[in-house]
Amino acid sequence: xxxxxxxxxxxxxxxxxxxxxxxxxxxxxxxxxxxxxxxxxxxxxxxxxxxxxxxxxxxxxxxxxxxxxxxxxxxxxxxxxxxxxxxxxxxxxxxxxxxxxxxxxxxxxxxxxxxxxxxxxxxxxxxxxxxxxxxxxxxxxxxxxxxxxxxxxxxxxxxxxxxxxxxxxxxxxxxxxxxxxxxxxxxxxxxxxxxxxxxxxxxxxxxxxxxxxxxxxxxxxxxxxxxxxxxxxxxxxxxxxxxxxxxxxxxxxxxxx
Numbered sequence: 001x002x003x004x005x006x007x008x009x010x011x012x013x014x015x016x017x018x019x020x021x022x023x024x025x026x027x028x029x030x031x032x033x034x035x036x037x038x039x040x041x042x043x044x045x046x047x048x049x050x051x052x053x054x055x056x057x058x059x060x061x062x063x064x065x066x067x068x069x070x071x072x073x074x075x076x077x078x079x080x081x082x083x084x085x086x087x088x089x090x091x092x093x094x095x096x097x098x099x100x101x102x103x104x105x106x107x108x109x110x111x112x113x114x115x116x117x118x119x120x121x122x123x124x125x126x127x128x129x130x131x132x133x134x135x136x137x138x139x140x141x142x143x144x145x146x147x148x149x150x151x152x153x154x155x156x157x158x159x160x161x162x163x164x165x166x167x168x169x170x171x172x173x174x175x176x177x178x179x180x181x182x183x184x185x186x187x188x189x190x191x192x193x194x195x196x197x198x199x200x201x202x203x204x205x206x207x208x209x210x211x212x213x214x215x216x217x218x219x220x221x222x223x224x225x226x227x228x229x230x231x232x233x234x235x236x237x238x239x240x241x242x243x244x245x246x247x248x249x250x251x252x253x254x255x256x257x
Contacts, residue, residue: 016094192250
């Protein structure tokens, strides 16, 4: 018996697909036989490289979209359907992590609103319009929301980020039962520290890097591909009986306290 993580012929939308976890996910989905439309905000050159690495626009397409609120999500889902004819999977991967420590009593209202707009409001909108398309098709679907260890245990001086990612986890739990009758599986991948551009300001500081590594039992941070692979798995037929789960990919960090 041959077993592979195939999504042959399936169409996915991956938000934030030009770099980091998103780019690794787009490439892995295309390698598994899928067709992917992803958005980028400013990194057009990086997005074009991802499309080229996936074999060109026959299998992969990039569009500019600012996912900083509820606007823009519907157009992104519509673009995927227009380009590839349907939608089978949504991966809400985009997000921000303001790297500077910010005590709650000093956090600007604008920082809170911006973090929530990008990390939560736009995720709600993507899910809303993706579910509408999947229900219209009537053939089910897969939704994977990317959260964080911070969404499970909090993160001091980053309450905006932790709150947004904790809300994503609650969304997954509620939506999994709501959408089960429609054969739409909803799950979450919760990474710890990953070697991405977003984490670079912290990980490039030797003192912070040492503290970070000390909290990870496996003694290192993840590669983007190590997060993309579980995302892909949750979108394959092998995960057909999994819904409402929080898939921890953090080198054991969540268990270390």
